[in-house]
Amino acid sequence: MDLFSLSINHHTAPLEVREKIWFSEEEARSSVHRLKGKFFRECMLFSTCNRTELYAANPRGHAGAADLSGFLIEMKGAGGSVSPDHFVAKDSEEVLTHLFRVAGGIDSMVIGDIQILNQVKEGFRFAREERTLGPVLNRLMQHSLRVGKRARAETSISEGAVSVSYAAVELANKIFDDLSTKSVLLVGAGKTGELTLRHLISKGISRIKVANRTADRAQEIVSTHGGIVVPFGQIDAALSEADIAITSVTAAGPVINAAMVARAMKIRKRDPLFLIDLGVPRNIDPEARRVDNVFLYDLDSLGTVVNRNLGKRADEIPSVEAIVKEEVKHFVSWYSSLQVGPTIQELLTAVESIRSGEVQKNINRFNAEDRELVDLVTKRIVKKILHQPIMTLKQQSENGSVRGEVLEHIHALREIFGLGRQDYDE
Amino acid sequence: MNFTPAVDVLVIAMPLAYAMLIILYGRAFFAGNRKAEELAPRALMTVVLLHFLYVGLRTAAFDHPPVTTVFEIMTMLALCISVAYLYIEMRTGTSSTGFFILSLALLFQVTSSTFIRDPGELDPILRSNLLGFHVTSALLGYTAISLSAVYGFLYLLLYREIRTSNLGLIYSRLPNLETLEKMSYKAMVFGFLMVTTAILIGSIWLPRAFPSFSLWDGKLIGTMLVWLLYAAALTANKALGWQGRKTIILSLLAFGCLVLEMSIINAFGDTFHSFQ
Known part of the structure; x- marks a missing residue:
C-alpha cells in the first residue's frame, strides 16, 4: 500500500x-503544493497545538522519512x-491506524479531545x-471522519468535562434544570473565573453580576460579557440574589464566610x-x-471531577481501538479492489x-429459434466494447500492481461503473 | 368462553415479564449497555400491553375489574405505575429513572401474583358507581405518590453525591436535581389531590355501604395519618419555604408510613375495609 505519514506530536517532541x-x-496550503510537485501525487498537512501531521499517497519516486522531515524543517526554517x-x-496500514486513532481522539494529549476531528477535517x-x-x-478522509463520528456516537470517549472550568459548568447542569433562568455572580477577575463565566454564558446564563476590588477590571469584564458591576463591599447582598457564585480572588483569607452564605440562603x-471557589x-x-442546599466546589473537588x-474516557479506549481496527479493515479491502485483476473481474x-x-x-x-442467437450476439457486443479498456488496463499495470496515473484510471473506472459500492456503504 | 386458564398463566407470567424488564433497565443504567438501552422502551411497551391483556382477561373471567381486593389493587397499581412511567419516558426521551420506578411496579406485581386468589361471589356492596370513583382516584393517587417517592429518593441520592463530591453512577445517569425535585413535587401534589378525593368519596360511600363502619377503624386512622403527613409536607413547602431536601424527606416519611400501614393493617388489622 503506497501510503505514508510523518508526524511530530506531544509523544515525540516538547x-x-x-x-x-x-x-x-x-503555510500548509503552499507546502502541500510543493510536496505534490516534488514527492507525491496526493498529500495533505495539518497543524494543531499538539501536532503537525503529513499524509501522502501515490509517490512519484522514492522519498524517505529523512527527505520529508528535512523538507518540513526547511519550509519552516x-x-x-x-x-x-x-x-x-x-507507512502502509500503520498510517491508517495512526490517522484513525488521531481522528478518534485516542492519540490526543487529552483523551477524547473533540477539537482534533475538526482540525483533521480542516486539513x-x-x-x-x-x-x-x-x-x-x-x-x-472519508474513513477518518467516519472513525471520529463513530467514536463519539458509539463510545463515551468525549463525555464528561476534562477542564476545571467545564467541570464547574457540568456540575451546574446537574444541579439546575435550565441555566438560562439562573443568575451568576463573579467575584474577582482571575482568568479561570472569567473562562468559567464564558462557558456558563454559552449555556444560556444572561443575568451576570461582577464584583472586583478594582472596579475598572470588573467594568472590563462586564463590557466583554454583559451584566452589571456590583461594589466589592456588597457581595453579601449580591450572593442572596445569585444561583451560582464564582470566586477567583487573590486574598489571604476567605472573602465569603459561612455566616454570609447562611444569611444569603x-x-x-x-x-x-452553587459556589465555585477557584481561589488559592x-x-x-x-x-x-x-x-443546607449549598453546593460548594473548590479547585480540589473540581479536580476530582476532572x-x-x-478515567472514564481512558476506559473507552479499547472500544475506540475496535472501531479503528474495523475501519482499517474496510479501507484495506477498498484499496485492494483498486488492483487491475479484481477491477476487470x-x-x-x-x-x-x-x-x-x-x-x-x-x-x-423474439421467436423461439432466435433466442439463442440474441444471447450470443449480445455477449459478443459486450465483449467487444470491453476489449479495449481491459487491454489498456492490463498494459498499463506492471505485474498487476498499480501506481501513479493508472491508479487514478482504475479509480475513475470504478466510480463510473459503480464497482464495489455494495461492499461499503458510504 | 372460559378465560381462567389464560389468567392463571398470566398471573405467573407478569412478574417474570417485569423481572426481565428490570434486568434490561438495570443493564442500561448500571452497565451503560447501549443495546439494553435501545431495547428497554420497546420491552416496556410490550409489558404494558401484556398487563392490559391480563387485566382485561381477569375482568372478563370474573365479571368485574380487579379492584375488589388488596392484591387485585396491587396489580392495578403496578399497571398504573408502568403506564405513568411510559408516558414520562415518551415525554422526556430519557430512560434513566426506569430501573427505580419499574422496580416498584415489579414489587407490587410480585406481591399481587403471590397472594392473589380467584374471587368468589362478589359482595353486592362492591357493585356501586361510587366505588368506581373511589378506587380510581385512590389508584391514581397512590401511583402518583409512589412516583413522587422514587423521584424523591433519587433526589436525595444525587444531592448526597454532589454535596460530597463523590460522583458516581447516580451523578452520571440521572437527570439534574431541579428536575428530580420538580417531578417529585408535582407527583406529590397530584397524588395528594387524588387521595383527598378518594377519602372524600369514601367518607360519603362507606357509612352508607357498611353497617359496621367506624371512624376508629385502623385503616382509616392510618390513611388519615399519612394524608396529614403529606399535607404537612406541602404546607411546609408552600408556607415555610422548605426547599427540596426537607420536603422530600417529609414526603418519604409519609410514603414509608403508607407502606407500613398497608402491610400491617392488611396483614393483621381488623378492618371493615377489606374484601377478601
Missing part, C-alpha cells in the same frame, strides 16, 4: 520544538531547533481546495446555591458547605449482469 514546526493555514528525530514516520479541506487530494486520500428561601488560598470558608472523567460481472438481465426481460419478444 512544546518548544512543536511550536517551531507549526504550520498556519497559508527550523533547522536549529528541530531535528528529523523529532518526527515519527509510518483535508485545504488539501482539497489546493487540489492535492486524489482517490486514495479522498477515501482516507435565608433571604433566598433556601433555593439551591480558598476564597470561600469550607464550613459554608454545611449549609480526574473521574479522564468486477467490471465483467457488472456488465454481464446488465446484459443477461435485459436479455431475460425481453427474450419473449
